[in-house]
Amino acid sequence: MTGMGRLIRGGERLALSHYRLEAAQWAEMLSAPGPTLPLVSCWVDERSASVLVLEGDRPLLASTPVEDRRYLAPSSRFPGAEWGERVGYDLYGVEAMEARGNGAPALDEGGWTSTWPLSGQPAPAAGGLRPLAGSHLLRPEQTGLSGPLEFSFEVHRGAIRTVEICAGGAHRGVVSRLLGKTPEEAMPLVSRMTAGGFVAHPLAFARAVAQARGLLPGPGIRDVWMILLEIERMSIHLLDMARTARGVDAQLLATHCDHAREAIARACSEQGVSRRLMDMVTCDGFCDGLEIVPLAQAVHATMQPRLAALEELQRVFAPRLKGFAVLDTRLAARFAVGGVTGRASGRGTDMRRREAGMRLEALRTTGSSQGDARARDGLRLSEIRDSLRLLERILGSIGLDDDEPAPDRTGEGIGVVEGARGDVWYWVRLKDGRIENLHVRDPGVSLIPVLESMLRGYPVSRVPAALGSIGLSPSGIAQ
């Protein structure tokens, strides 16, 4: 147990991995000697500020009360906490003391009906959109992403020096729409959090809800969930590979990716489920009528024969991606960047490896420390191969029992899923069967603080290609 972990566990235990720290304990934790545990997420509301960290591969959640609308900023220790602090201010008007950064709004760009809309006393809106600093803009419709993120840059002699991100355009107030609902009522909306995770987001939510209810889904459900997730992984990896390929004019590779992704969608449709597997996951399992074995077989049969051509084309075009949009390994570690982008930059985190019932022998992809677009693209294809292998292994032993115990029912749960674009986390607290509080952490959030370093030195015109290669979901980041 690390010093920081020990200090967190010294607080009052609220749930399986959740500890409440008084202000003094919180301050002590933030200045604990020894290594800093990797931060998964930070979030704030009117009552408390929370940090979710990883100890080994186990989550540890620490919260401290907000007093007089203020709290000691976790970004004083965890640099990645800054985004959550800014979101907390925008939504609740709660201030982080001794925070890093310039405190610019994360979501509230000035167009909302009120300021601090989720606080007990929202203030009238200032009106009008906030003007962006920076000498160059990349408008939301020019980023090549599928959602509205706006970028402003300081550019010197044609090369980017600083980057500011505005995510307000993609903010739909999803959390406020979910509060007070039962998990079952909330599920359709959770399933529409972001198209990069039609399976991953509802599954992380379902896992959090199951933990809060003290339930453990049986091995049959667990295997269905794994299969759905691997199908989604292949489809989203192909989408991100196609975008990456188009970014460097590798049209032939993009064409093959398009066809493979569409073939998966059609295989799903022919099996009677939605093309992108929307609404498949329910709180306690999966939707009625889902025939998982024929679905997995159909997708496998569709995808397997396409791999050889994809690999060959990727080899041909890989030099165009070499050295492009590099994420330094130290930054990836510092900001706990997950998913393909983290694994291409030396991080070993793949939350699938800690799952009960995982067929670990299928996961053969090893990471890379190159950190460039080539490494990310190579990993995506290699992970598609793993996904196919995983489908085979699961089909060979579907529903195989294991003896994991059910957790105690605490009304609170944390769920994690290794989605195609990285680790998706949900924290949920239920009261009288309804969602009293909730936090959603999309993997794109960990990319925000490292983007500047990845884009520095490039002309603004190269930004869409760089963004395409890291697989960002604006709707997931901003919700």
Place this chain on the structure above:
Amino acid sequence: MKGLRRAAPLSVVYAFMDAVRWRPHAESATPRRDRPIGLYVLEAGGCEGCFMEIESLAGSAFALEQAGFVCVSDPEDADWLLLTGAVTRVCAEMVDRVWRAMPPGRSLIAVGACAVDGGPFPAGYATLGGLQALTPVRRSIPGCPPSPQDILDALQELARL
């Protein structure tokens, strides 16, 4: 004399032939025009699902161009604006800017439940909801998300009017 240098492995040639073999064909023709209808696609605050289905439609697996359409990257070249997602209050300015940049004769098309009436994201502190309550649209394409074929069928139908 230097021998011929092979530009790429033979399998890449096969890959090219595969891509040609798979080239999709438009099933029903759109009436011929002097030039294709320019489509500008804009996501204004949904889950991105509808946008991705249009991206698939515009990719290599569908015959969008054979059907008489072309996706453009500049609103000045666009005839139809395909809007996806509920309109967030922050994005309203972007939608307006893009719309104004389009030449006269332009049409607005709502693609997917969010763009039609807000779908799962009706009006709230950060969202205006769908286009239905905001402005007249030439065509609404329902679905959450509609498939690329649904979208193509609706576009072709509209082009025939």
